[in-house]
Amino acid sequence: MKIEDVVCSFCGCLCDDLVVEVEGTRVISVENGCTLASEKFLGDHRLxxxxxxxxxxxxxxxxxxxxxxxxxxxxxxxxxxxxxxxxxxxxxxxxxxxxxxxxxxxxxxxxxxCHGPSILAIQEVGHPGCTLGQVKNRADVVVYWGANPVDAHPRHMSRYTTYCDGFFRKDAFKDRKVIVVDVRDTESSILADEFVKVNPGGDYAVLSALRAIVRGKRGIIPPEVEGVSREQLFRVADICMSAKFGAVFFGVGLTMAPGKNKNIRNAIEFTEELSRHTKFTISPMRGHxxxxxxxxxxxxxxxxxxxxxxxxxxxxxxxxxxxxxxxxxxxxxxxxxxxxxxxxxxxxxxxxxxxxxxxxxxxxxxxxxxxxxxxxxxxxxxxGIDAEGTAYRMDGVPIRTRKLFQGQxxxxxxxxxxxxxxxxxxxx
Amino acid sequence: MRVILKTRPRAKPKIPIEAEEIIPQNFLRKNDIRVYEGNKERALDDLFFVTYEGPAVSPDQVEIVLTGDTGVIKRVGEYMNAGRIIIEGDIGMHCGNFMSAGEILIRGNADAWLGREMRGGHILCEGNSGHYCAAGYRGEKRGMRGGIVEVRGNSGDFTAEYLSGGEVIIHGDCGDLPGVEMRGGTLVIGGDCSRPCGNMTGGTCMIFGEAHKFLPTFRKNGTDDIVYAGKHYLMNLFRGDVANRGKGTLMVRQ
Incomplete structure (x- = not known):
């Protein structure tokens, strides 16, 4: 039996368009799912x-x-x-x-x-966030900071950002600019229009510098900040400020780097600073x-x-x-x-x-x-497989998961x- | 009056004890003092050998001496407003929370959140202090507001976070981000530290060692010859944090 619109129960994306084929109390195949989803549904190491x-x-x-x-x-x-x-x-x-x-x-x-430090930062300065639907339909600049969606959230880019056309983004791949900030080259950084390689533990300083630039204090920025050139910082700030709708997604590369919640607070305040020029939002890439x-x-x-x-x-x-x-x-x-x-x-x-x-x-x-x-x-x-209940997507949208079969x-x-x-x- | 509290041996010595009632004013009338061991409420006598020496007519005359395995005792001196507490060894988290007057002397090391949101009084730690020394609670906009916290050894990360008043003196090194979100008061670091005063909006921080990973958003403001503890020092002056339109003063020894 094929069941449509199944909600994946692996990562925080909660993709709800899976087609799962079930035979008795076994899952036979998974369509539309990423590798992680297939492993989750087809895995057979149950006690x-x-x-x-x-x-x-x-x-x-x-x-x-x-x-x-x-x-x-x-x-x-x-x-x-x-x-x-x-x-x-x-x-x-x-x-x-x-x-x-x-x-x-x-x-x-x-x-x-994972994102405990994000919560601490949100408790300090609030959370200018939005749903993934807003990002999909509106965002023309997407920043992934300390996150590698290609490996950790494999369908994030295809459902919500780079490869997904939206209501106001008819040709998403050309319309959207993607900025990736990370300490190393990743599968995601290859896909970026602008890759900002930061020294390990240097995110806080880079965020502070970007905030100062957006505030109009370009003169204070030294030639290099934590491995990032002043020119690239100016370019990134200009891309962000000229966006019609920007979205920052951050991962554990930022939450668990030295400074922890203060990194996130700085990222949120950077987002708020950008919102004086345009519309910008920030969201955590929740994993579990x-x-x-x-x-x-x-x-x-x-x-x-x-x-x-x-x-x-x-x-x-x-x-x-x-x-x-x-x-x-x-x-x-x-x-x-x-x-x-x-x-x-x-x-x-x-x-x-x-x-x-x-x-x-x-x-x-x-x-x-x-x-x-x-x-x-x-x-x-x-x-999400043989038990049903309510789960929350990474943007705070509750989704009801179904029982695909009656197990033991x-x-x-x-x-x-x-x-x-x-x-x-x-x-x- | 002198009250000596010596810890009794416990079957599970790592389970923390919460003892916010250990403050001088509570011993004046020998109140029924209760403490918590994990999720169990205990009488003071259950966990300590208690000895009273001499009389007292006001909390100022009460001195509490804590000895034994005191490193897991939390919240000692919370809301203290008079008298003296001497801790012969280490002390657990939140020692001196919200204290407004009196004195705490720690002969060993202090765990995290020493002097959290303190209003007044004096804390002297002869050893090292943990993270968030003289800082605020999660989500609070103001940390320590008055009094003096002095640490003879080193201090952990986020020392004096949200410092709003009073003086924090760390004779040794500090960890990462001391004085982060600082908005008033004075922070003195005798040794080295990393990324001082991120996002500060006010107050003064003096660093007499090396400031590693100095943030790019502080504006150089010349040099100054200052006198501290009777000695002259030539300091580089900075203003910031510019990222936050801050008007704090950061001095680093030349």
Whole structure:
């Protein structure tokens, strides 16, 4: 059976035009998807049943046993950490926040290793953003800063920017100018009209220089700023100022470079400065599928988008203190529940070592690096394939994903609801 | 009155303790002081051996001495408005948050957010301080507003972020972006630092070591012979941050 208009559940683009062919409980083919989407839909490394570590081997256990033991581990902890959430849908994330509140836990999502600094900057100076539809239909200048969409968001350029005609951009490839700023040549920089190669860690200075130029202070700029010539800086500023509608997209190359949130703040203030001359917007290239949704859901319930500490019964937020990497590195938490993420593959070594020392439970469809650090793993349905729910695209547009077939696994929501029920009963 | 708080051994020593009630005024009447260990509320006695020596009739006469494994204790001295706290070793995050008067002496190192949004009083750290020393909370437009924070060792990144008043003196090196978003007050860096005073709009920063990766948006404004701590120094003067129409003063030793 062929299903049309399927929403991809890999990156933050949430492409909603996939055609997926399903046979029973297997995906046979994927059309319109990028390589990443095909891997996601066709991948077949799912864990069959819940497992528990038993010395150096694994024992198969029932869902009820796994859920009961997970609840027990979390109830015994003095500083539990609930991490992940970006690979699942909003309904499950919501249960997660309520579970954290009742446990007095810290709950954090993958923003902590991607666009957390963007959120900090937005909290300082706001977010002059727009939807991807606006960019597609209007933008004549697109800047990718510290982002490599060809590799990380393969359809971003073809659906929204370089190769996509829009209502006011009838011949997008010729109409739009693309500027790529990065520390190295990439697949995306090859496609740029203007490639600005910045010294590693030099983004902040380049952004400051561009702001000064747009403010009319060209005379202050030295001949070279962090590997970029003054002439190129002037040229980039002129391209941006002469745009009818410009859009900046930034990636983890900017958020995780030295200066972190201050880089993003500088980029936002550059955008605001440009908006004194023309219309300019700025948006993060969110990577994990529903990471934007996790920020939304956390904020609805707790007031904060990530790194929320409920230890005192009220929500406290302070990235650097309550972010999972920092908590794990300091060895603070004494139990961890990982949902829809793989911190074992992405976190620093000492964090992974601490995850292995404490009772870690993973709720995830697949065997991954975190499996090897965990005490229990509970397999679930894959959001957007055999589980349905709401996810947010990188520009904040909510999109409902569908269940393509009825599989054998419970989804994240069902498993978390059962854990929550046990914890609630124990807490009274 | 002298109050000595010595930490008791704990089964999970890395779980942080939140102890914002450890301030002199709370010990005057020997209130029922509560602290948090992770998500558990504890009595002070559960986590500390507590000894009282001598009387006091006002918070000014109360001196608290913290000893033992104090590096994971957060928020000590929060909203302190009188008296003295002596920490014999290291101290955790947020020491001296919002303090308005009194004195904190840290004989070891201080973790991040030392003197966050402080209004007055004096903090002396004899070791190093972490990131965001004398800075503001996330999203706040003003950091430290008054008082003195002095660090004898080095300080981490984002020192004196959003500094709005008072004086921050770092005798050693600073990390990246000290004085970022600074709008008032004085920041003194005895050693080296990187990218000082990005986006500053006001205040004065003096750097007596090397300023690495100096930002291109500061306008050279001549030199000046200044006297600091009884010594003469020839300083290069800069105004900025021009990217932000800033009118701050940045001085770097020649």
């Amino acid at each position: 069959k049943t819940p497992i528990r570590r038993d010395g150096n081997s694994w024992t198969k256990i029932s869902y009820d046993e796994a859920i009961a033991e997970t609840a027990e581990i979390l109830l015994d902890a003095d500083r539990p950490l609930l991490y992940g959430w970006s690979g699942t849908f909003g309904e499950a994330q919501s249960v997660g926040v309520h579970l954290a509140e009742i446990l007095g836990a810290v709950i954090d999502n993958t923003s902590t290793v 599928w529903n990471v934007y949704g996790s920020n939304e859901v956390f904020t609805w319930i707790s007031g904060y988008p990530y790194a929320v500490d409920f230890a005192r019964g009220i929500a406290f937020y302070n990235p650097g203190e309550t972010t999972s990497v920092d908590i794990l590195k300091r060895g603070e938490c004494d139990a961890c529940l990982v949902v829809a993420s793989d911190p074992g593959a992405h976190f620093p070594k000492e964090c992974a070592e601490h995850l292995a020392r404490i009772p870690t439970v993973q709720i995830d469809p697949h065997v991954n690096v975190t499996t090897h650090l965990s005490r229990i793993q509970i397999p679930v349905a894959v959001a 696994y419970p989804d994240d929501f069902e498993v978390l609801e059962k854990i929550y029920a046990i914890v609630k009963e124990a807490k009274g």
